[in-house]
Amino acid sequence: MEDNVISDAVIKETARHLLPRLGAAGLSLAAVAGDGGFALADVEAVFPHRDDLLTALVIDAxxxxxxxxxxxxxxxxxxxxxxxxxxxxxxxxxxxxxxxxxxxxxxxxxxxxxxxxxxxxxxxxxxxxxxxxxxxxxxxxxxxxxxxxxxxxxxxxxxxxxxxxxxxxxxxxxxxxxxxxxxxxxxxxxxxxxxxxxxxxxxxxxxxxxxxxxxxxxxxxxxxxxxxxxxxxxx
Structure with missing residues (x-):
């Protein structure tokens, strides 16, 4: 696996950390990338749209x-x-x-x-x-x-x-x-x-x-x- 590939688990954990502060409505791929120190393109490679990430979080919850x-x-x-x-x-x-x-x-x-x-x-x-x-x-x-x-x-x-x-x-x-x-x-x-x-x-x-x-x-x-x-x- 290439070094710049971020796992979906890492992205979701970062998003879960942001949920209490931003709320689901305020959650964005850019916010997740910024908080986790990721490149936005790397996050979008795993979850192309915010709704894809929300769905994964909903299922996990x-x-x-x-x-x-x-x-x-x-x-x-x-x-x-x-x-x-x-x-x-x-x-x-x-x-x-x-x-x-x-x-x-x-x-x-x-x-x-x-x-x-x-x-x-x-x-x-x-x-x-x-x-x-x-x-x-x-x-x-x-x-x-x-x-x-x-x-x-x-x-x-x-x-x-x-x-x-x-x-x-x-x-x-x-x-x-x-x-x-x-x-x-x-x-x-x-x-x-x-x-x-x-x-x-x-x-x-x-x-x-x-x-x-x-x-x-x-x-x-x-x-x-x-x-x-x-x-x-x-x-």
Missing amino acids: YDASAAAMEQADRAALEAGAPSGARLLAVTRALRQWSFAHPGEFTLVYGSPVPGYHAPQDTVMPASRTPVVLAGIVRSALAAGELTPPRRALSGTPLLLPAAVELFGGVPEAPFSDVIERGIVLWSNLIGLLVFQVFNRTHDSVKDEAAFFDYAVAVAAESIGLTVPLDGDPRA
């Missing part, structure tokens, strides 16, 4: 955050944890990753980057997070760990076929709307992380980590799953 969740879930399974404890473990893992990588978290869950449209290549990495959550919900359903909802809220089909396929089919009543409820759980999780990573709860909550666990437990109750918490008599 989704893969890294999901890998943290998957590792936490494997550890919980090996420890014989019930589904509620598995959910708490994977959401804590995502929270830990999010605080450790705020620039990448903002890239994938913050405001859209003007002019950037994520290509199809990002779909599979992005799906890894809901796949982890869906796997836990499926396990809870199979193990009889879900409490039937007080009433079904979805009277008409609300799901795209891809969502049903990801979950593995629509469960029978009384859990026929558990996929919809699972999407609510997923969106609540991401919204909670946005609030905490962007420091939106600092003047309302005195213990952010404890409140995160509490909020996950509250959201999990919408699908009939009990998350064990310290001090909870049901734990």
Whole structure:
């Protein structure tokens, strides 16, 4: 390999270093070249356009955050944890990753980057997070760990076929709307992380980590799953 050839890994690491300062919208190939001491032409040889670099960063962020969740879930399974404890473990893992990588978290869950449209290549990495959550919900359903909802809220089909396929089919009543409820759980999780990573709860909550666990437990109750918490008599 020639001495002036820069690896994509080095370029991406430089870009990740810039994300918290410049934001995704301010990231440019010229900025990466300047910060890393590279020739712009060498950066463009690897990532011809800024959007190519953003896509690579988006894919890496989704893969890294999901890998943290998957590792936490494997550890919980090996420890014989019930589904509620598995959910708490994977959401804590995502929270830990999010605080450790705020620039990448903002890239994938913050405001859209003007002019950037994520290509199809990002779909599979992005799906890894809901796949982890869906796997836990499926396990809870199979193990009889879900409490039937007080009433079904979805009277008409609300799901795209891809969502049903990801979950593995629509469960029978009384859990026929558990996929919809699972999407609510997923969106609540991401919204909670946005609030905490962007420091939106600092003047309302005195213990952010404890409140995160509490909020996950509250959201999990919408699908009939009990998350064990310290001090909870049901734990």
